[in-house]
Amino acid sequence: MNIDYTLNELIAVNLSKEFKNGEVGFTGLATGGPAALYITAIPLVAMELARRTHAPDLNIIFAGWIQNPDLSKLTRLPNAEYDETLRDIPCEGQYLTYPYQYSFRRGSISFGFGSGIQIDKQGNINSVCIGNHDKPRVRMVGPIFLPEHFSMFGREYVMMPHHEKRAFTNKVDYITGVGYPDGKKGRKKLGLTRGGPELVITPKCIFDFDKIKGKIKVRSIHPNVSLKDLQDSTGFELGNLNNIKNTKSPQKHELKIIREDIDPHGILLGNN
Amino acid sequence: MSFPKRSKKIINLEDAVKNINKGDTIAIGGFAIYQRPMAFVREIIKQKIKNLTVIGVTNSIESDILIGANSLKSIETSYVGFEKYGLAPNFRNYAEKGKIKVIDYPELICIDRFRASQENLDFWPAAGLGGTDIVKLNKNIKKFLCPITKKILHAVPAAKPNVAIIHALAADEFGNIISPSYKNMAQSLDILISRSCENTLVTVEKIVSNNFIKKHPNLIEIPNHRVKSISLAPFGAHPTSMLGKYSDDEEHWNEYIRASDNNESFKKYINKYIHSSKNNDDYLNKIGGAHLSSLLQVDTQK
Numbered sequence: 001m002n003i004d005y006t007l008n009e010l011i012a013v014n015l016s017k018e019f020k021n022g023e024v025g026f027t028g029l030a031t032g033g034p035a036a037l038y039i040t041a042i043p044l045v046a047m048e049l050a051r052r053t054h055a056p057d058l059n060i061i062f063a064g065w066i067q068n069p070d071l072s073k074l075t076r077l078p079n080a081e082y083d084e085t086l087r088d089i090p091c092e093g094q095y096l097t098y099p100y101q102y103s104f105r106r107g108s109i110s111f112g113f114g115s116g117i118q119i120d121k122q123g124n125i126n127s128v129c130i131g132n133h134d135k136p137r138v139r140m141v142g143p144i145f146l147p148e149h150f151s152m153f154g155r156e157y158v159m160m161p162h163h164e165k166r167a168f169t170n171k172v173d174y175i176t177g178v179g180y181p182d183g184k185k186g187r188k189k190l191g192l193t194r195g196g197p198e199l200v201i202t203p204k205c206i207f208d209f210d211k212i213k214g215k216i217k218v219r220s221i222h223p224n225v226s227l228k229d230l231q232d233s234t235g236f237e238l239g240n241l242n243n244i245k246n247t248k249s250p251q252k253h254e255l256k257i258i259r260e261d262i263d264p265h266g267i268l269l270g271n272n
Numbered sequence: 273m274s275f276p277k278r279s280k281k282i283i284n285l286e287d288a289v290k291n292i293n294k295g296d297t298i299a300i301g302g303f304a305i306y307q308r309p310m311a312f313v314r315e316i317i318k319q320k321i322k323n324l325t326v327i328g329v330t331n332s333i334e335s336d337i338l339i340g341a342n343s344l345k346s347i348e349t350s351y352v353g354f355e356k357y358g359l360a361p362n363f364r365n366y367a368e369k370g371k372i373k374v375i376d377y378p379e380l381i382c383i384d385r386f387r388a389s390q391e392n393l394d395f396w397p398a399a400g401l402g403g404t405d406i407v408k409l410n411k412n413i414k415k416f417l418c419p420i421t422k423k424i425l426h427a428v429p430a431a432k433p434n435v436a437i438i439h440a441l442a443a444d445e446f447g448n449i450i451s452p453s454y455k456n457m458a459q460s461l462d463i464l465i466s467r468s469c470e471n472t473l474v475t476v477e478k479i480v481s482n483n484f485i486k487k488h489p490n491l492i493e494i495p496n497h498r499v500k501s502i503s504l505a506p507f508g509a510h511p512t513s514m515l516g517k518y519s520d521d522e523e524h525w526n527e528y529i530r531a532s533d534n535n536e537s538f539k540k541y542i543n544k545y546i547h548s549s550k551n552n553d554d555y556l557n558k559i560g561g562a563h564l565s566s567l568l569q570v571d572t573q574k
Contacts, residue, residue, distance in 0.1 A: 080356050081355065082303075082306055084519075096460070097456070097457065098460065128405070135368070135369070136368055138368065139367035141359065142353075142374075143377065144350050144351045145350070147404055148379070148380060152399075174405045175403060175404050176404065176406070177404070181403060190403040191423065193423075
């Protein structure tokens with residue numbers, strides 16, 4: 001029957017297949033719990049797995065400034081962008097000052113990973129506030145680097161650690177990064193000639209986009225998640241899900257690489 | 273034969289802060305939770321200077337404490353948060369009550385605003401902002417078409433700080449500032465903001481001799497003619513970290529966050545560490561010598 005694997009492994013393996021040889025993948029540093037897992041740890045494992053399977057020339061940029069780190073030398077997940085754990089990890093390059101060693105506005109970043117408190121059915125993301133901007137119900141940290149992720153990178157993988165109604169909404173309260181308003185055509189009208197969200201990954205499913213219509217749709221549903229649970233946790237209509245496939249299970253050899261080579265101590269994906 | 277003497281730029285911190293006026297637009301050195309000129313910021317609060325605007329890139333405790341002490345009327349930045357220590361409590365509280373004006377910019381555009389000022393330009397041309405609420409809510413960002421290609425761009429206003437405040441490793445008495453050869457964003461941004469403003473006020477860990485400067489001329493990224501004043505402030509970034517010198521003070525960060533839980537406890541914190549401290553030395557004595565020593569790093573800079 002099924003091989004035993006964790007949800008984190010399922011996501012990492014499926015993500016790894018998205019990356020092509022020769023690309024450059026960018027992950028920033030989120031700190032603390034689920035956010036760190038979804039936008040830092042899982043993407044690192046996915047990229048490293050791609051390097052060890054089909055994409056040896058994939059370049060990893062970790063925490064925005066560490067090129068191709070030796071992840072097996074991590075003793076803990078770094079919790080600050082410029083902490084000593086990062087400074088001292090063996091790597092090929094440290095990108096220390098802006099403008100960096102890459103030209104992201106010329107398209108040197110193939111893909112990145114981001115998250116927010118809300119995403120809507122057009123793929124717009126919000127990391128700023130809930131409610132009215134000048135007197136919000138909830139104020140978050142701000143736009144940070146997300147506008148650039150959504151307009152300058154080749155594509156963006158949106159990593160949402162919680163699949164809840166309030167996070168998956170018809171319309172975000174603040175657009176930090178632009179999805180597909182009126183599809184790709186709409187992006188072009190806004191001057192956005194590149195990039196945009198590619199997939200949205202959650203603990204329950206993987207979304208992709210109809211980029212012509214500019215609409216999010218379910219690409220696959222994770223094993224053991226019911227259609228009802230998925231719709232009940234989502235704030236917008238998902239439509240008919242009867243023909244939706246399950247997210248593909250990881251293969252034995254992929255799990256072996258993750259568990260034995262990439263993350264032998266469970267520092268990135270945890271042990272359960 | 274006797275020559276005229278060079279002017280010294282050392283003044284005490286109290287006098288340096290008198291250069292800040294009510295309503296000023298200030299750039300505060302450092303980045304996120306690293307190397308913030310905290311001794312200077314504490315003195316701003318002690319002198320009760322109000323109505324300030326912070327123009328930043330990524331901001332944390334240096335702005336949060338000014339917000340909690342009612343010194344800021346607005347902040348323009350991409351981020352206010354405490355990174356590994358979570359959300360910025362006063363920022364969040366004041367923003368949610370509508371008591372501080374927050375103007376959002378993307379992170380690297382925030383830096384470009386200083387690059388524009390460095391080149392004495394009034395704006396920076398930015399691609400990729402169309403469709404965001406960053407543009408929609410900010411009348412000072414203007415859409416225009418590239419005069420060469422007709423591509424859609426946005427003119428983002430230059431930073432134009434009245435005053436830049438930096439905490440650095442060392443300087444001589446003439447105001448030549450030593451920057452470490454191994455730098456990250458905090459030290460690089462300090463250099464950039466010193467080039468974007470004619471009022472750069474610097475605090476330093478140590479005053480060194482002019483001969484020491486002459487031994488390390490390649491480390492002078494901020495020369496004396498770009499500096500208005502220097503003031504001695506050992507551990508002047510505390511509780512934030514100082515690259516190669518000391519780590520951030522986790523205990524104190526947590527004390528600050530606990531104190532920010534309500535008005536009463538925050539007032540007590542401000543009173544204890546700022547209003548009832550005579551000066552930076554007095555503040556450091558309250559933190560404690562042994563505790564400060566425990567934060568010292570082995571310098572592994574290459």
